[in-house]
Amino acid sequence: MFRLLKRFMAWVIGWIPFRWLSRKLRIVVSSLWFRLMGAFTAVLLIILISVTTIINDVTQREFGQYLTERNAYIRSVLPTIVPSQRIVIVPQLPDSVEIPVLPEIPDVPALEQPPEVVEEVVREVIEQVVIEEVVVQTDGSWQPFAFVDEAFPPDSAEAQGLRFLQDVRERSFTAVLTAGLVAFVLGTLIVRQITRPMARLRLAAQAIAQGETGVRVPVKSRDEMGKVAAAFNRMAAEIESQEQVRKQMVADVAHELRTPLTVMKSNLEAMLDGLLKPTPNELQELHDEVERLSRMTEDLRLLSLADAGQLQMHPHKVDVQQLVETAVSRLTPLANDRSVQLTADLPPAPLFMQADSDRLLQALGNLLDNGIRHAPVGKGVVRVTAVNDTQFIHISISDNGLGIPAGDIPHLFERFWRGDKSRTRNGNGSGLGLSIVKQIVDLHQGHIQVISLNGTTFTLSLPLKKQGAPR
Numbered sequence: 001m002f003r004l005l006k007r008f009m010a011w012v013i014g015w016i017p018f019r020w021l022s023r024k025l026r027i028v029v030s031s032l033w034f035r036l037m038g039a040f041t042a043v044l045l046i047i048l049i050s051v052t053t054i055i056n057d058v059t060q061r062e063f064g065q066y067l068t069e070r071n072a073y074i075r076s077v078l079p080t081i082v083p084s085q086r087i088v089i090v091p092q093l094p095d096s097v098e099i100p101v102l103p104e105i106p107d108v109p110a111l112e113q114p115p116e117v118v119e120e121v122v123r124e125v126i127e128q129v130v131i132e133e134v135v136v137q138t139d140g141s142w143q144p145f146a147f148v149d150e151a152f153p154p155d156s157a158e159a160q161g162l163r164f165l166q167d168v169r170e171r172s173f174t175a176v177l178t179a180g181l182v183a184f185v186l187g188t189l190i191v192r193q194i195t196r197p198m199a200r201l202r203l204a205a206q207a208i209a210q211g212e213t214g215v216r217v218p219v220k221s222r223d224e225m226g227k228v229a230a231a232f233n234r235m236a237a238e239i240e241s242q243e244q245v246r247k248q249m250v251a252d253v254a255h256e257l258r259t260p261l262t263v264m265k266s267n268l269e270a271m272l273d274g275l276l277k278p279t280p281n282e283l284q285e286l287h288d289e290v291e292r293l294s295r296m297t298e299d300l301r302l303l304s305l306a307d308a309g310q311l312q313m314h315p316h317k318v319d320v321q322q323l324v325e326t327a328v329s330r331l332t333p334l335a336n337d338r339s340v341q342l343t344a345d346l347p348p349a350p351l352f353m354q355a356d357s358d359r360l361l362q363a364l365g366n367l368l369d370n371g372i373r374h375a376p377v378g379k380g381v382v383r384v385t386a387v388n389d390t391q392f393i394h395i396s397i398s399d400n401g402l403g404i405p406a407g408d409i410p411h412l413f414e415r416f417w418r419g420d421k422s423r424t425r426n427g428n429g430s431g432l433g434l435s436i437v438k439q440i441v442d443l444h445q446g447h448i449q450v451i452s453l454n455g456t457t458f459t460l461s462l463p464l465k466k467q468g469a470p471r
Helices: 002-014 016-029 032-081 115-125 157-209 225-272 280-306 320-337 357-374 406-411 434-443
Strands: 087-090 097-100 132-140 141-148 316-318 341-346 352-355 380-388 392-399 446-451 455-463
Touching: 032 157, 157 225, 225 280, 280 434, 316 320, 316 357, 320 341, 320 357, 320 380, 320 392, 341 357, 352 357, 352 455, 357 380, 357 392, 357 434, 357 455, 406 446, 434 446, 434 455
Parallel strands: 087 141, 341 380
Antiparallel strands: 087 097, 132 141, 316 352, 380 392, 392 455, 446 455
């Protein structure tokens, strides 16, 4: 028998509809809607039970108080009407009210009065009372008692009182049940208002996780759920933007790598085929392409570390004047090759700040290299200035080139960005120099500004004192 029951239970558990139902039940039980509705229903039941108990208790207590006062009145009145020591027991009333009922009949002892006489006397004393039993025999003697039946006549005060009490109970139960149903419906609607936006957020998050970055959720309110939906949309827009940047960067990296690799491959194949001799000039060109690839891979590594928050900074006391002079001296050969005048206008007194000198020197070098390459050959001028105020040191690099269109300025610090998508990159730049400058300035908790009117001016504003951990 036990084996059969065990097999039957195993068959039920393995039954496909049962497994489907169990899975659905687990999903429902673990859902936010079920938990909220469960908590709301529990609170509602506690309130309804408490209210019902209080109403019944108060009503019954007040009605009992009324009956007690009424019985006290009967106790005080009946002895003056029926002088006797016999009693009638009224079980329905509180305290089992004892009421004297037997009058003194001449020449007839009270105990020998027949039941008919006792019943008649009781009915005369208490009107409209149903007498269930009048005389009982105890120890071989007749003891006359009047037992009032629980079923009072319809017109009696007791019956009216009981009907009133029952009516109050029924109406209070109906009112509490109706209020509970209304509260449950309203609670369901409120919980639905909470869980529906959460369900939409869940579906949108799942869609984004599957690569659909264009998914958005509607913002239908200004409360916390509306703010969460708006924040989710901003996050989704940022993810979509970052995904587009990532795809564009992959394409740009492939493009930037393909150009020098193609040059190197064609030159090496020509040398192998004997069409091109490995002269010093040809070898120098190959070396320059290798250097360009090396710089690009190093720049990509630096940016990836900065994105991951792993780019190490070593701030210490730095003389900005000396730092600028070092950067200018390093870029002077390039300026001379392009016949560009490179000057530095610095204050006589040293300017000190907390900074990573190597990273800051790299940023200045990238800006100077960018200015020299965009200044007109033969008559170009690149000028470096440094001033300070109470909180920041401002380093400006200006050139007299053609300038930058206003629509291109917001994109200057994007990786591999080019205003003219059709043209290839000129020179030996990696296309990542300005992106690196922006990352280094951010790590120093500063900011960079670009002004392009007659030429272009990049201004780095760096805090004089360290303001906390680098971002």
